Amino acid sequence: MTRKGDEAFAREVDQALRAMQADGSLGEILERWGLWDDSQLAIGTTKGAAQTMKPEARGPSLDGAEKAAEVDGDADGDAAAADAPKSAARTTAAAVAEGALITVLLTAIAMPLATIAGLFLALGRISPRAWISSAAVAYITVVRGTPLLVQIFLVYFSLPVLGQWIHAVSPAALQSLLDLVGGTAFLTFPPLFVGALCLAANYAAYEAEVHRGGIEAVPRIQWDAARALGLTRGQAIRHVIVPQGVRIAMPGIVNDLNSLIKDSCLVSVIGVSDLLAVCLGIGKARFTVPEMLVIAATVYLVLSIAGDLFGNWLERRLRARGFATTPTHAKGARA
Amino acid sequence: MSAMTKPLLEASGVTATRGGRAVLRGADLSVEAGERVVILGANGSGKSTLLRILAGLDGLDAGKVRGDGIGLVLQQGALFPHLSVLDNVSLAPRLQGLSDPAARARRALAAVDIDRADAMPHELSGGQQQRVAIARALALEPRVLQLDEPTSALDPDATRDTVRTLAELSAAGIASVVVTHDLPFAERVATRTLVLENGALSP
Numbered sequence: 445m446t447r448k449g450d451e452a453f454a455r456e457v458d459q460a461l462r463a464m465q466a467d468g469s470l471g472e473i474l475e476r477w478g479l480w481d482d483s484q485l486a487i488g489t490t491k492g493a494a495q496t497m498k499p500e501a502r503g504p505s506l507d508g509a510e511k512a513a514e515v516d517g518d519a520d521g522d523a524a525a526a527d528a529p530k531s532a533a534r535t536t537a538a539a540v541a542e543g544a545l546i547t548v549l550l551t552a553i554a555m556p557l558a559t560i561a562g563l564f565l566a567l568g569r570i571s572p573r574a575w576i577s578s579a580a581v582a583y584i585t586v587v588r589g590t591p592l593l594v595q596i597f598l599v600y601f602s603l604p605v606l607g608q609w610i611h612a613v614s615p616a617a618l619q620s621l622l623d624l625v626g627g628t629a630f631l632t633f634p635p636l637f638v639g640a641l642c643l644a645a646n647y648a649a650y651e652a653e654v655h656r657g658g659i660e661a662v663p664r665i666q667w668d669a670a671r672a673l674g675l676t677r678g679q680a681i682r683h684v685i686v687p688q689g690v691r692i693a694m695p696g697i698v699n700d701l702n703s704l705i706k707d708s709c710l711v712s713v714i715g716v717s718d719l720l721a722v723c724l725g726i727g728k729a730r731f732t733v734p735e736m737l738v739i740a741a742t743v744y745l746v747l748s749i750a751g752d753l754f755g756n757w758l759e760r761r762l763r764a765r766g767f768a769t770t771p772t773h774a775k776g777a778r779a
Numbered sequence: 780m781s782a783m784t785k786p787l788l789e790a791s792g793v794t795a796t797r798g799g800r801a802v803l804r805g806a807d808l809s810v811e812a813g814e815r816v817v818i819l820g821a822n823g824s825g826k827s828t829l830l831r832i833l834a835g836l837d838g839l840d841a842g843k844v845r846g847d848g849i850g851l852v853l854q855q856g857a858l859f860p861h862l863s864v865l866d867n868v869s870l871a872p873r874l875q876g877l878s879d880p881a882a883r884a885r886r887a888l889a890a891v892d893i894d895r896a897d898a899m900p901h902e903l904s905g906g907q908q909q910r911v912a913i914a915r916a917l918a919l920e921p922r923v924l925q926l927d928e929p930t931s932a933l934d935p936d937a938t939r940d941t942v943r944t945l946a947e948l949s950a951a952g953i954a955s956v957v958v959t960h961d962l963p964f965a966e967r968v969a970t971r972t973l974v975l976e977n978g979a980l981s982p
Contacts, residue, residue, distance in 0.1 A: 672851040673871035
């Protein structure tokens with residue numbers, strides 16, 4: 445199931461996850477996101493620094509979905525081991541949890557980036573400078589007008605070509621670019637990195653429109669009040685308009701967060717071992733694709749509900765800090 | 780006041796077109812220290828347009844406006860809903876690099892009898908919001924304060940408070956120009972009343 449070039453990344457992720465297993469940070473992350481269960485102990489994940497396990501004491505290592513399936517296969521073959529099916533189930537759960545973690549990671553990287561980039565695109569769109577607003581409109585139009593799947597493929601397969609071009613023109617330029625962004629030969633990046641970036645770049649175009657809606661919904665009189673106080677346009681935008689616009693845009697952004705959690709599965713096509721890829725891998729290896737897809741869908745549902753809860757909490761927090769779209773006049777209150 | 784002092788605000792021949800209609804046709808206005816000038820006029824007579832031009836928010840087609848230190852209090856205060864009372868008042872002094880913006884803000888709030896510096900605007904009554912908006916303009920130490928329909932959303936008590944506040948400010952030498960169509964309020968607040976009709980101001 446793993447694609448060419450993916451093995452190296454799978455190894456890197458494994459190494460990282462193993463390190464996180466050993467130092468307890470993976471356990472903490474899983475726990476924070478409510479993904480912790482005792483099956484983690486079986487594969488050697490620790491919770492916090494207090495509880496350290498020696499690397500030798502760890503359970504079967506995981507090399508993504510395929511290894512999980514392999515281990516499971518071995519266990520099935522070993523009928524003498526009475527607790528084999530149980531440990532296989534635990535291993536599967538751990539693999540699914542790893543996939544879910546990657547999905548959470550993709551979303552957690554892409555959504556904040558998209559929200560911030562979208563804000564700047566929206567501000568670019570309303571800029572009085574024509575070239576800035578045209579560039580913003582062009583970006584938003586192209587990105588919203590082409591399929592995310594095509595964008596993911598295009599970026600993933602174009603980066604090395606771009607790297608070759610840069611190399612052909614100036615090897616030194618490529619080297620300094622690589623030093624800057626940390627890719628390997630000819631601008632090749634780990635799929636997780638490229639995937640998160642594609643999702644962020646795509647969602648930025650949508651968030652730009654949500655932000656624009658928010659900014660345009662700020663009453664005109666707020667601009668006037670800022671100007672009457674002598675604020676410059678930039679100061680008015682930064683201190684008066686954007687803080688209000690973002691609050692108005694929040695429900696839309698939270699809605700898109702929910703979308704992104706599920707759209708993130710598209711990056712599995714470039715070899716990211718996310719929730720869908722892991723489940724599909726296990727399913728194919730064991731001929732349990734429908735079951736594994738139901739499991740994947742269920743975990744997506746749980747993540748999406750968690751995302752909604754997080755978003756609602758964020759909205760409430762912003763509201764609690766005293767936001768009302770129009771100045772309200774509390775009835776009955778007296779000066 | 781005294782014939783020797785230069786007017787704080789002087790506008791002559793102000794002409795402005797809005798939506799293809801000549802809203803102002805040569806309006807003249809001169810405001811001296813401590814005066815409370817009320818401008819009356821029907822809806823659509825160009826009162827708000829005149830205030831916006833005097834405050835420098837809008838441009839004018841012809842005429843001249845001279846005066847500095849002009850504060851503007853917009854309809855219903857137009858407070859920034861996401862900022863506390865103190866932050867509303869201290870924002871502009873802070874951004875303009877004035878010394879000790881928080882102390883300025885507190886002084887301005889004290890001048891309008893607001894002691895709820897940490898409250899959010901929506902927690903205040905309409906009258907309190909109006910006075911915070913006045914404090915927000917006062918924090919920049921204007922010579923003339925302009926108010927656009929200050930009583931449009933106020934009950935009688937809050938209206939009375941606004942009258943008192945403006946009287947106290949004029950005692951401190953700060954002139955006010957008030958646009959309103961609230962006649963009883965106009966009678967109580969004005970030291971001079973002008974009517975805006977056919978694009979011009981007349982006594």
